[in-house]
Amino acid sequence: xxxxxxxxxxxxxxxxxxxxxxxxxxxxxxxxxxxxxxxxxxxxxxxxxxxxxxxxxxxxxxxxxxxxxxxxxxxxxxxxxxxxxxxxxxxxxxxxxxxxxxxxxxxxxxxxxxxxxxxxxxxxxxxxxxxxxxxxxxxxxxxxxxxxxxxxxxxxxx
Amino acid sequence: xxxxxxxxxxxxxxxxxxxxxxxxxxxxxxxxxxxxxxxxxxxxxxxxxxxxxxxxxxxxxxxxxxxxxxxxxxxxxxxxxxxxxxxxxxxxxxxxxxxxxxxxxxxxxxxxxxxxxxxxxxxxxxxxxxxxxxxxxxxxxxxxxxxxxxxxxxxxxxxxxxxxxxxxxxxxxxxxxxxxxxxxxxxxxxxxxxxxxxxxxxxxxxxxxxxxxxxxxxxxxxxxxxxxxxxxxxxxxxxxxxxxxxxxxxxxxxxxxxxxxxxxxxxxxxxxxxxxxxxxxxxxxxxxxxxxxxxxxxxxxxxxxxxxxxxxxxxxxxxxxxxxxxxxxxxxxxxxxxxxxxxxxxxxxxxxxxxxxxxxxxxxxxxxxxxxxxxxxxxxxxxxxxxxxxxxxxxxxxxxxxxxxxxxxxxxxxxxxxxxxxxxxxxxxxxxxxxxxxxxxxxxxxxxxxxxxxxxxxxxxxxxxxxxxxxxxxxxxxxxxxxxxxxxxxxxxxxxxxxxxxxxxxxxxxxxxxxxxxxxxxxxxxxxxxxxxxxxxxxxxxxxxxxxxxxxxxxxxxxxxxxxxxxxxxxxxxxxxxxxxxxxxxxxxxxxxxxxxxxxxxxxxxxxxxxxxxxxxxxxxxxxxxxxxxxxxxxxxxxxxxxxxxxxxxxxxxxxxxxxxxxxxxxxxxxxxxxxxxxxxxxxxxxxxxxxxxxxxxxxxxxxxxxxxxxxxxxxxxxxxxxxxxxxxxxxxxxxxxxxxxxxxxxxxxxxxxxxxxxxxxxxxxxxxxxxxxx
Ligand code: FES
Ligand code: FES
Numbered sequence: 001x002x003x004x005x006x007x008x009x010x011x012x013x014x015x016x017x018x019x020x021x022x023x024x025x026x027x028x029x030x031x032x033x034x035x036x037x038x039x040x041x042x043x044x045x046x047x048x049x050x051x052x053x054x055x056x057x058x059x060x061x062x063x064x065x066x067x068x069x070x071x072x073x074x075x076x077x078x079x080x081x082x083x084x085x086x087x088x089x090x091x092x093x094x095x096x097x098x099x100x101x102x103x104x105x106x107x108x109x110x111x112x113x114x115x116x117x118x119x120x121x122x123x124x125x126x127x128x129x130x131x132x133x134x135x136x137x138x139x140x141x142x143x144x145x146x147x148x149x150x151x152x153x154x155x156x157x158x
Numbered sequence: 159x160x161x162x163x164x165x166x167x168x169x170x171x172x173x174x175x176x177x178x179x180x181x182x183x184x185x186x187x188x189x190x191x192x193x194x195x196x197x198x199x200x201x202x203x204x205x206x207x208x209x210x211x212x213x214x215x216x217x218x219x220x221x222x223x224x225x226x227x228x229x230x231x232x233x234x235x236x237x238x239x240x241x242x243x244x245x246x247x248x249x250x251x252x253x254x255x256x257x258x259x260x261x262x263x264x265x266x267x268x269x270x271x272x273x274x275x276x277x278x279x280x281x282x283x284x285x286x287x288x289x290x291x292x293x294x295x296x297x298x299x300x301x302x303x304x305x306x307x308x309x310x311x312x313x314x315x316x317x318x319x320x321x322x323x324x325x326x327x328x329x330x331x332x333x334x335x336x337x338x339x340x341x342x343x344x345x346x347x348x349x350x351x352x353x354x355x356x357x358x359x360x361x362x363x364x365x366x367x368x369x370x371x372x373x374x375x376x377x378x379x380x381x382x383x384x385x386x387x388x389x390x391x392x393x394x395x396x397x398x399x400x401x402x403x404x405x406x407x408x409x410x411x412x413x414x415x416x417x418x419x420x421x422x423x424x425x426x427x428x429x430x431x432x433x434x435x436x437x438x439x440x441x442x443x444x445x446x447x448x449x450x451x452x453x454x455x456x457x458x459x460x461x462x463x464x465x466x467x468x469x470x471x472x473x474x475x476x477x478x479x480x481x482x483x484x485x486x487x488x489x490x491x492x493x494x495x496x497x498x499x500x501x502x503x504x505x506x507x508x509x510x511x512x513x514x515x516x517x518x519x520x521x522x523x524x525x526x527x528x529x530x531x532x533x534x535x536x537x538x539x540x541x542x543x544x545x546x547x548x549x550x551x552x553x554x555x556x557x558x559x560x561x562x563x564x565x566x567x568x569x570x571x572x573x574x575x576x577x578x579x580x581x582x583x584x585x586x587x588x589x590x591x592x593x594x595x596x597x598x599x600x601x602x603x604x605x606x607x608x609x610x611x612x613x614x615x616x617x618x619x620x621x622x623x624x625x626x627x628x629x630x631x632x633x634x635x636x637x638x639x640x641x642x643x644x645x646x647x648x649x650x651x652x653x654x655x656x657x658x659x660x661x662x663x664x665x666x667x668x669x670x671x672x673x674x675x676x677x678x679x680x681x682x683x684x685x686x687x688x689x690x691x692x693x694x695x696x697x698x699x700x701x702x703x704x705x706x707x708x709x710x711x712x713x714x715x716x717x718x719x720x721x722x723x724x725x726x727x728x729x730x731x732x733x734x735x736x737x738x739x740x741x742x743x744x745x746x747x748x749x750x751x752x753x754x755x756x757x758x759x760x761x762x763x764x765x766x767x768x769x770x771x772x773x774x775x776x777x778x779x780x781x782x783x784x785x786x787x788x789x790x791x792x793x794x795x796x797x798x799x800x801x802x803x804x805x806x807x808x809x810x811x812x813x814x815x816x817x818x819x820x821x822x823x824x825x826x827x828x829x830x831x832x833x834x835x836x837x838x839x840x841x842x843x844x845x846x847x848x849x850x851x852x853x854x855x856x857x858x859x860x861x862x863x864x865x866x867x868x869x870x871x872x873x874x875x876x877x878x879x880x881x882x883x884x885x886x887x888x889x890x891x892x893x894x895x896x897x898x899x900x901x902x903x904x905x906x907x908x909x910x911x912x913x914x915x916x917x918x919x920x921x922x923x924x925x926x927x928x929x930x931x932x933x
Pocket of ligand 1: 038039040041042043044045046047048049050059060061062
């Protein structure tokens with residue numbers, strides 16, 4: 001069974017005929033060819049595939065592409081801002097060394113973007129809990145927390 | 159201004175932060191196909207029949223291959239003679255998850271359908287998943303031709319009994335260093351494209367040339383037609399230096415189907431197929447006097463190798479034995495080990511690889527001595543330390559000569575930052591207040607072996623040699639490209655090498671780029687493993703830069719009509735000392751280096767290229783003192799790390815930001831081993847119980863603390879940078895600090911040891927028995 005699916009990703013329309021079982025993450029990576037969104041597990045635990053669906057952080061491996069038909073998806077490729085083109089959260093990760101291998105990073109960035117949109121001044125514990133569904137094997141998380149705090153502070157200044 | 163030592167932001171970050179980095183699974187060349195393994199559902203069985211007929215009927219399936227198709231090819235490289243691992247299970251499967259056949263299809267969904275359609279008929283055999291079961295007298299043998307599940311035994315040379323008997327006291331301890339899954343967030347992936355011009359394979363790997371050497375030999379093709387590219391790699395931690403079957407099978411499949419073939423593991427596949435780490439049991443004994451001075455130490459290690467002997471797996475207990483004495487002056491240390499096969503995933507390197515196990519053993523023993531003598535564990539450590547004036551210090555093993563360190567200074571700094579006395583008072587005050595958590599304080603003072611290494615050190619693991627290479631190329635505009643043999647995957651080596659080269663060459667940081675991870679462009683290389691990159695490739699780059707600069711100064715001197723000895727280089731130009739304004743830019747010097755008419759007669763065009771294979775006379779020995787305060791919930795038994803103090807001595811620090819990141823990541827894995835992670839098998843069937851990230855507990859942000867970091871610097875005398883390496887330190891030093899703290903918290907219940915992972919139910923059992931006893 002195939003279905004014609006039309007999804008807007010980073011404000012550009014992608015329309016493809018896909019098998020009904022196609023996961024949203026595969027639609028993003030293999031149809032739209034936006035490979036910044038990663039896959040790290042098959043049990044929706046790692047968060048490497050996190051994107052924004054109509055502004056909400058979701059794990060794109062837990063949705064079918066057909067479920068996102070007609071909706072708006074934002075991925076890491078769509079993040080922009082005034083820090084040499086980087087958004088405050090991207091720049092925060094750079095300033096505070098919030099990434100090492102970078103594989104979990106796109107998912108982390110999207111989860112953090114959603115967090116700051118909802119709560120501009122999260123406490124440390126709020127940051128840690130908001131990232132509960134995102135696993136990083138490299139950093140030990142403290143520098144990710146500092147990265148979010150850096151971005152939150154910058155947003156206040158601006 | 160020197161960049162070495164400065165908090166320089168990473169060169170690597172922009173591509174990773176924007177989704178523009180390329181990991182293997184991101185590649186999708188024209189006409190690409192997708193491969194997936196059919197794996198054993200049983201831990202131990204003979205394969206009676208494989209029926210691929212239904213799979214072949216599925217539209218989009220290009221073929222299914224089994225061991226028979228690879229019979230003209232050798233077993234996988236490494237391992238022990240006659241006990242090597244075949245590329246696909248041949249006749250017998252030895253663990254649940256072992257690949258038996260492989261399918262190639264038009265896409266990954268069809269491949270998964272085909273995998274489900276392959277029917278395998280097994281004759282199931284009894285499985286042994288633990289060391290004890292494997293060594294039972296009537297145990298089912300994995301390799302009947304060998305006659306035992308114990309493959310290797312290295313006995314004790316002297317049983318130490320006399321030394322032990324001479325001690326006031328002796329104590330025994332049995333510790334288990336449990337099996338951990340490595341879990342880089344990027345699983346194993348490779349993409350093989352074998353066309354008319356030869357083979358190109360993109361692979362997620364820590365040592366591309368090492369893989370190139372083995373794959374080309376296995377396929378019997380020339381090395382110049384076997385190009386391995388390791389693009390961005392999503393973490394390795396030791397599991398990506400293993401010769402997994404996919405790297406050998408995918409090239410042949412590409413040749414056979416005449417198209418590129420991509421392989422990318424699911425997490426469940428990775429949990430069973432990627433090598434695991436640790437899995438040692440230790441029988442320990444320590445002899446000491448009433449003053450807490452340790453006189454003798456005995457360590458017997460049993461290593462669970464899993465189903466096959468991986469070459470790095472075989473090396474783990476060797477390193478554990480080497481480092482048995484820790485940072486203490488112990489007159490007699492004797493060690494032994496044996497390696498056992500079981501029906502489980504093969505075991506190989508995992509961050510620390512043999513050293514975390516040694517550190518855990520000796521640090522648990524030191525606390526036991528403190529306990530038995532009633533002396534404070536900090537004081538027992540101080541009484542036994544190797545002193546700063548004792549270096550170089552010859553250990554019980556002649557391969558291991560500690561080069562430098564200052565353990566008393568590390569301990570002092572750790573005690574200070576932990577605020578030890580205050581914490582002891584808090585512990586005392588809380589102990590009998592049931593509304594408060596139980597407090598425990600633990601330390602680990604440790605030394606590890608890193609900077610692999612001296613000639614001969616990696617050859618034993620099947621590497622070509624133990625040097626590391628650098629090649630510096632100055633372009634005609636004075637920018638530089640440095641090709642390095644390391645293959646970083648998160649360490650920040652691009653940044654580190656650029657900092658070092660920038661300082662030496664006077665070329666600005668932004669005008670230097672680093673190329674690595676491609677056997678087609680990097681001359682030769684060994685790879686990123688064993689905390690070696692900064693000491694090895696960093697040193698190589700420093701020395702090569704100096705050599706190149708000598709020739710650049712000749713050119714600059716020629717252009718300026720000045721003596722090269724009077725030249726200083728900085729900020730992309732050469733100037734004459736004491737003659738302000740007399741200068742020439744690096745760009746002009748670089749341009750002249752390609753123009754024979756402007757060169758001094760002794761130099762030829764293209765002279766500004768330098769390469770160096772750096773050899774090291776010794777390993778390096780990073781050390782540290784870690785302190786941990788835990789709070790234990792009296793009702794649930796849940797352990798919370800309330801404070802974690804990390805004092806590291808990695809010698810010269812090139813970039814404090816990156817050094818801190820390495821320590822944090824290692825410590826996170828160490829705390830995870832102490833508190834959460836364990837790869838478990840059903841002992842009756844050998845079936846894995848923790849084969850996905852639901853059952854296998856990787857900590858996320860709320861589970862881990864902030865860290866308090868400090869530093870002591872004793873430069874490494876064995877390389878021109880003075881750097882010791884820091885990639886594995888955190889994972890080595892932290893587990894015993896956490897467990898010592900937990901045992902300390904429970905000590906008044908008579909607890910002397912508790913095995914990792916210290917999950918709430920283990921602690922709860924101790925607490926509930928103790929409460930029952932007291933009422
Ligand atoms: S890939 Fe979606 S949560 Fe892991
Ligand atoms: S940076 Fe490697 S997994 Fe997070």
